[in-house]
Amino acid sequence: MFADRAKICIRSGKGGDGHVSFRRELYVPNGGPDGGDGGRGGDVIFEVDEGLNTLQDYRHRRKYAAKDGEQGGKRRCHGADAEDIILKVPEGTVIKEAESGKVIADMSGDNKRQVVLKGGRGGLGNQHFATSTMQIPKYAQPGQPSQELWVSLELKVIADVGLIGFPNVGKSTFLSRVSNARPKIANYHFTTLNPNLGVVDLDGAQGFVIADIPGLIEGASEGVGLGHEFLRHIERTKMMIHVVDAAGSEGRSPVDDIYKINAELEAYNPEIARRPQVIAANKTDLIYGGDGENPVEQLKEEFEPKGIKVFPISGATGEGISELLYYVSEQLGKLDSSPVIFEQEYFPEEELIYENLPYTIEKEDDIYVVEGPKIEKMLGYTNLDSEKGFAFFQKFLKSTGILDELEAAGIEEGDTVRMYGLQFDYYK
16 A cells, blocks of 8 residues: 555654763862763754655654763763764655644755754763852753654655546546556556656646546545545645546536535645646547537536636547647646745744743842753753844743743843853843
């Protein structure tokens, strides 16, 4: 079975602890602190592998963890940084936070590599905490904790045009005739269990990528049949070719078929239902003359006044296909050429920092000391030298109530605040 979804647990590496030690050499009986810093924990990185086209590897193993950083040593020895863990995924994979469904990363377009969880920063050794009043600090900073997150992976195929329609209307035959794709074709429902991609090349016109989205049925938007398994693959397409059995060879009305499939698109995602469509009235070679109405003319009368052009085609003989493809190419040229990319909605570095961890505020001499695992975690993941990092630091102090508590404790402008290795003067 085509694996286009997976749910896994990822964990970054913990930072190595800082070391507490003192210089001990001959003739230096009271040497100063020389504890080294801990190493950085490994990041969890997702990377596009052009050779992959499924998420099969993630269906059998659920947990992936980067290594922890090495702790610091004596004589200012820095602990070794841990190796990152790199998870390879096919292009088009969308990484979401499993519980909320919010997008963390879309591995498409220019985004070939993204750090999803950062490893913990190594703790500072006691050499950093010596002051004029504390010359033999017996404290070293612990390494920042790891981050852990359950994520869902969804593969959404990347194509300009999607082929939609009921099962057995001839989509696979159409795709095999117009592109280099060679899908399996047979005369029974749900022949296509995998989305098939093909490249359409046209003389004198812009080619495009086309995807055969496996046959939908009524109720697909509610998960009936294989609906949800396949509807996600239509989300990136800019335009759709709606293939319909114009001959009604299975006893259904072509007009009703189109309304039913469009209703499923509307129920799944109204924005997708509003994208441009063109109708491929297939199997015209099976329409025989008689006294009854021409089904192709019925389709044209029903849908062309609504701006949906109808092309009579035959996947079996190739009749009418060229005109349809050139029309689609022309319409694509009028649409935005940039790929459909899902914007990031969930930022692990910020979301995970606001966990309900304790902290304390105490006044030592004239300094307000703020400590606790919440503070250590925030400092470990924030680059205060950058404008974005400093803005996040300010937001953190305000949103967690630390600023309010400092003011309640009597802090005034110009007073000093210390948070482990960070010391700054308070100003509103």
